[in-house]
Amino acid sequence: MIKAYVREADYLNFYKKQTEAYSTRSMELVKVNALFMPTLLMLVGLSTILTIYLGSIEVINGRLSLGNIAEFVIYVNMLTWPVASLGWVITIVQRAAASQKRISEFLKEVPDIVSGAEPCDTIKGHYEFVNVSLGYEANRPLVLKEVSFKIPAGSSLGIVGRTGSGKSSLVNLLLRLADPVEGTILLDGKNLKTYQTDSYRQHIGLVPQDVFLFSDTISANIGFGIPGKEVTDALIEQAARNAEVYSNIMEFPDKFNTRIGERGITLSGGQKQRVSIARAIIRNPDVLIFDDCLSAVDTITEEKILKNLTEVMKNKTTVFVSHRVATVKFCNKIIVLDEGRLVEEGTHEELLQRDGMYRQMFEKQLMENPEPDLS
Ligand SMILES: Nc1ncnc2c1ncn2[C@@H]1O[C@H](COP(=O)(O)OP(=O)(O)OP(=O)(O)O)[C@@H](O)[C@H]1O
Ligand SMILES: [Mg+2]
Structure with missing residues (x-):
């Protein structure tokens, strides 16, 4: 970004200022530290000299014995170190207090999503949204408004809508990354909130809208979908084949052991998305969620991917989110979101018969992108 927007000079300047400020402050600290020990030693010496000087006068005047002076000097020396350490400890405690304040902020953070008590060993995958509304912040308008629909177990649901219409927010609800402010989500007839969140999420394979890949090998990135001990090369290969990324990977010199850069910068956008799909597929989950993953x-x-997926999706509840009608037209049911409201619902054919938003989208996209010929 810095190169593309020619902001090198600005950022160099910024960096220079920051490092200079840091260096000035470090020098100040070093100066104080350098003065600290000599001052301390000087004060200790001074106190001894003072004691001896004033004490000697008293001895000459016969008011004190020599033993008293010696005793006093020894006591002063014995007390110097504990008192000096006290000061030292106080500075350490104050430094720690500053760090502790930050640490406590994290430790005191209470998760918004409270896990339920019920373990979730097997799920059928029948979802029901009943008047679900969602808002992220209290004083902002709702992102989803009274949305109601069902996803029968083992069926597929397509979600389409303009950008910002609340599709990804709906996915967050399905994963329990957010809770509705009103209404309920039922899974197999029970409120989603009653289940333990982690045991519930174990059943879900998510391909998020923003692909996140680790700076690791391709096989590690795909294998991330399942616990380490269950990963085998055969599983990784099969997942890559289903996600139509196998031939791409085989073209890399190190094949599955190719290391991908930070956040996957060495892969093309489409390759990243397909690796992300392979990660979800390898999990063989009961519920598959694809958030705009074919864009x-x-x-x-x-x-091709959709064709492979029909096999993978068999008897699994699947949710497809997309801008493109072509991605969702195979789904058993499609819902159309507009500004957080569910405006249309039905199969591809049913929605085409209605002269609504779905049909408009379909016609526009057909003009831009005629149906591909697979023969
Ligand atoms: N974490 C968040 N906190 C606050 N507001 C959010 C958050 N995530 C999304 N929003 C808001 O919610 C609205 C819906 O966003 P959402 O991501 O669900 O849209 P979308 O339909 O997935 O869009 P797109 O097609 O561009 O992915 C947007 O107005 C967005 O600003
Ligand atoms: Mg989205």
Whole structure:
């Protein structure tokens, strides 16, 4: 970004200022530290000299014995170190207090999502949204408004809508990354909140909208979907094949052991998305959620992936989020969101018959992108 927007000079300047400020402060600290020990030693010496000087006068005047002076000097020396350490300890405690304040902020943070008590060993995957509303912040408008629909177990649901219409927010609700402010989400007839969150999420394979890849090998990134001890090469390969990224990977010199850079910068956008899909598929979850995960893939590859997925999705509840009608038209049911409201619901054919938003989107996209010929 810095190169593309030619902001090198500004950022160099910024960096210079920061390091200079740091260096000035460090020098100040070093100066204080350098003065500290000599001053301390000087004060200790001074106190001894003073004691001896004033004490000697008293001895000459016969008011004190020599033994008293010696005793006093020894006591002063014995007390110097504990008192000096006290000061030292106080500075350490104050430094720690500053750090502790930050640490406590984290420790005191209470998660918004409270895990339920019920373990979730097996799920059928029947979801029901009943008048669900969602808002992220109290004083901002709702992101989802009274949304109600069902996803029968083992069926697929497509969600389409303009950007910002609340599709990803709906996915967050499904994963319990957010809780509705009103209404309920039922899973197999029970409120989603009653289940333990981690045992529930174990059943879900998510392909998020923002692909997140680790700076590791491709196989590690795909294998991330399942516990380390269950990962095998065969599983990784199969997942890559289903996600249509196998041939791409085989073209890399190190194949599955190719290391990908930070956040996957060495892969193309579409390759990243497909690695992310492979990660979800390898999990063989009961519920699959794809959040706009084919946006960077060309239509022909998309069709291939969708074809492979029909096998993977068999008897699994699947949710497809997309801007493109072509991605969701195979779904058993499609819902259309507009500004947080569910405006249309039905199969592809049913929605086309209605002269609504879905049909408008379909016609526009058909003009831009005619159906690919797979033969
Ligand atoms: N974590 C968040 N905190 C506050 N507001 C949010 C948050 N996430 C999303 N929003 C807001 O919620 C609204 C819906 O966002 P959402 O991501 O669900 O849209 P979307 O339909 O997935 O859009 P897109 O097609 O661009 O992915 C937006 O107005 C957005 O600003
Ligand atoms: Mg989104």
